[in-house]
Amino acid sequence: MKLDGLIRDLKVNEMFGKVNALVYTVEFQKRGLPHAHILLFLHPDNKISATYDIDRVISAEIPDTAESLKLYGDCMMHGACGALNKSSPCMKEGRFSKHYPMDFTEDTCFDKEGYALYRRRDNGRFIEKNEIKQITYMLFHTTELCS
Template identity: 45%
Template structure:
């Protein structure tokens, strides 16, 4: 099951749920999904891909031109820094995002002609997909029936509309 949408710039945007054969536990999430800036010494290629393609922001007070509503980022960034990945109350994991003091990495980004140091609170990605496609690819791990129901409903909404549209026009 998948859904392809077209963005304003004419680029495709796909939603593809993938069901795993075995349940993914909180301690295994970090092997598939990371929310930390990769080490530029041990993996310079992944570091370059993530820092150029996967960093959201900065937003909020750091960048007033970012998409915001009521003074907050519409994508809920910056995310909280946590030492270990845990499953949140809504069924989505709260990814490990270590602070600079807890061995987390930071990068400098340029915003409105000034350099700002940001950390892991702006970075989610899948190392495997990032290496393969070298592009922006969001990945979420869903652990509850509520989150899976939402995802399936979201993915199939375009197909439902397309079928209704086709039936209405084809008669």
């Protein structure tokens, strides 16, 4: 029902603008939890091409509890990895894979291939999960990717 509601919001209510086409597939995670991969083809007039537009609809930061208590807490987050958890699914042959952990960056930008690198400011916020502080880690300078 939630997926149907989201699809309706995207197509009928035009949450991101006029949708020319929509494709989705539902998968189940290791613990059996379903999730959907959704691909939207927006009308050219509604395509998101500026970082400002991305920041209006996507946030990759831990919210401030005073401003967004509803968004804070039990949310989907990448768990501890690296030295804290060498058996994490993101670890392959003792190294990080899948671009985790993500780096801090003050502004959203696009990399050389056109993918958005979302704003993740180093604001000191964290969520504690299994007695480990979950934050975004800095691996390299984002300016090198976005130049």
